[in-house]
Amino acid sequence: MRRVDMIKRQSRINVLVLASLAIFGATALGFGQWVRYPTSGVPRKADGTPNLTAPPPRLPDGKPDFSGIWHTAVINQCVQATGAFCGNTEIGGSPLALNIGRDLSGGLPYQPWAAELVKRRFSKDDPHVRCLPDNPPRTWVMPHLTKAVHTPRLLVLLYEVNAMYRQIFIDGRPQPDDPTPSWNGYSTAVWDRDTLVIRTTGFRDDLWIDMSGAPMTNTATMTERLRRPNLGTLEVEITVDDPKVYTRPWTVSMKQELILDTELIDEICLENEKSWQHMQTPQSAK
Amino acid sequence: MRSSLRYALLLVFTVSQTALFAQFLGYPTAGVPRTPDGKPNLAAPAPRSADGKPDLSGMWGWVNFGKPCGAECNDTQISVEFINIAATLKGPLPYQPWAAELVKKRRVQQGLDPNVHCMPRGAPRIWTDDYYKRIFHVPGRVLILTERNMQYRQIFTDGRALPKDPNPTWNGNSTAHWEGDTLVVETTGFRDDLWLDASGNPLTEEGKMTERIRRPNYGTLEIEITINDPKAYTAPWTVTLKEPLILDSELLDYYCLENERDSKHMREQAPIGIPQ
Numbered sequence: 001m002r003r004v005d006m007i008k009r010q011s012r013i014n015v016l017v018l019a020s021l022a023i024f025g026a027t028a029l030g031f032g033q034w035v036r037y038p039t040s041g042v043p044r045k046a047d048g049t050p051n052l053t054a055p056p057p058r059l060p061d062g063k064p065d066f067s068g069i070w071h072t073a074v075i076n077q078c079v080q081a082t083g084a085f086c087g088n089t090e091i092g093g094s095p096l097a098l099n100i101g102r103d104l105s106g107g108l109p110y111q112p113w114a115a116e117l118v119k120r121r122f123s124k125d126d127p128h129v130r131c132l133p134d135n136p137p138r139t140w141v142m143p144h145l146t147k148a149v150h151t152p153r154l155l156v157l158l159y160e161v162n163a164m165y166r167q168i169f170i171d172g173r174p175q176p177d178d179p180t181p182s183w184n185g186y187s188t189a190v191w192d193r194d195t196l197v198i199r200t201t202g203f204r205d206d207l208w209i210d211m212s213g214a215p216m217t218n219t220a221t222m223t224e225r226l227r228r229p230n231l232g233t234l235e236v237e238i239t240v241d242d243p244k245v246y247t248r249p250w251t252v253s254m255k256q257e258l259i260l261d262t263e264l265i266d267e268i269c270l271e272n273e274k275s276w277q278h279m280q281t282p283q284s285a286k
Numbered sequence: 287m288r289s290s291l292r293y294a295l296l297l298v299f300t301v302s303q304t305a306l307f308a309q310f311l312g313y314p315t316a317g318v319p320r321t322p323d324g325k326p327n328l329a330a331p332a333p334r335s336a337d338g339k340p341d342l343s344g345m346w347g348w349v350n351f352g353k354p355c356g357a358e359c360n361d362t363q364i365s366v367e368f369i370n371i372a373a374t375l376k377g378p379l380p381y382q383p384w385a386a387e388l389v390k391k392r393r394v395q396q397g398l399d400p401n402v403h404c405m406p407r408g409a410p411r412i413w414t415d416d417y418y419k420r421i422f423h424v425p426g427r428v429l430i431l432t433e434r435n436m437q438y439r440q441i442f443t444d445g446r447a448l449p450k451d452p453n454p455t456w457n458g459n460s461t462a463h464w465e466g467d468t469l470v471v472e473t474t475g476f477r478d479d480l481w482l483d484a485s486g487n488p489l490t491e492e493g494k495m496t497e498r499i500r501r502p503n504y505g506t507l508e509i510e511i512t513i514n515d516p517k518a519y520t521a522p523w524t525v526t527l528k529e530p531l532i533l534d535s536e537l538l539d540y541y542c543l544e545n546e547r548d549s550k551h552m553r554e555q556a557p558i559g560i561p562q
Contacts, residue, residue: 186310
């Protein structure tokens, strides 16, 4: 199992490097030994392999503990038509990264203006391509690992891209009335039995939620329902209610699988940034 | 030199945006000890984790420069260490000759500062940063969440060893152990080209940083930073910072890169991965 994981991890990194070089122009990633540091406290079967169907760990307050490193369980398969994206290797990330509405019959229920906008959105316009933050919900489907660090009052999600984080408050605070629009929005959560129900508002008006350019705007409310039915699985159900863009709320579900014996690798997309040549040298230096 | 440093600060702040406000900012911090008149008792003992060690969790600020720096850098209050991490030390840092030359060059070419390009500031600079950070202290690790670029740093307290041949990174690799009530953090694996401050004091791939972090009372965090980098310095040196607890507030997302200029170089093409 561990060997398989390591091979997958190797494959994932190769794909990341290829994708980075081919598409994003970022620097190649290297290896630190922490990538193979064993995860502690993993329940084992009699043969010593991780028991991924064991019950989930629990927080001190008795609720499920979502802590762990996660990646989409259904991995986007490389096909010839998308060869430019995956370089004929198997890429991580969910097929939902390309089209978040692919499992909905009829696709996403766009308002007419939004359908027109999507036709005009090209990859060069994608904030992700310009090293800008990956906002939720697309963070769940990208070909990068997500690390959840969970305490009773706060859930923090750490992302490899740009070494960024997202905070989800479980401390009873209300949603802000008039928030500053942001990439992550403002996330508060309550428990519904063993399901964490996260409500997020306060998004920017110009977000992309997949590589097709599906929009999300400042009128959106996103609801995520997170469950950890067993040690190895995190179920994520996402409902987007954005009346400006969509004629009705829609819901997609996905599974994340636990990734053991590894660690996040910082990927600072911006290292290929080109602004510096426009910076001026102070007169005093001449 | 002084004027060039000011110019550099101007550049830094030109790239920065003014922080805006959301109501999460006014949300009261829970569990704050109070004096009889209801004010936060910042001199109360530090909270403790389940294992009995000090809990470093909280939002932490910085000690201001002390005076507004005037029109050249607006009224943003930065720490003196942001400009020169060794500002409180007597005399110059013990540079190796090449490093002394490098600093001279960097001081007049502030456009070389990775910070100006919206790059990460790196682990040491997070402490002198003019942005709030949240320490999130859980069993096995300490996370430092920063407002700038919404970036994090991880410090592992789970007993793992530092990697022997790490991939060089901005933050390096950090492990920590307790000595009494002091968290001792060892970090190696830095990139070879780091700036410790706006003056361009270097940190290289041979650099080892030791942070001794204490929370002497509820409202104060003390960070003693020792830099041992024989490639750049002839001797180790140590600076100590005190940082105040920030109550009833929240981290604001600030993404420096929103001023970036790459997009015009991207080619017009079909959306990635979508068959036509």
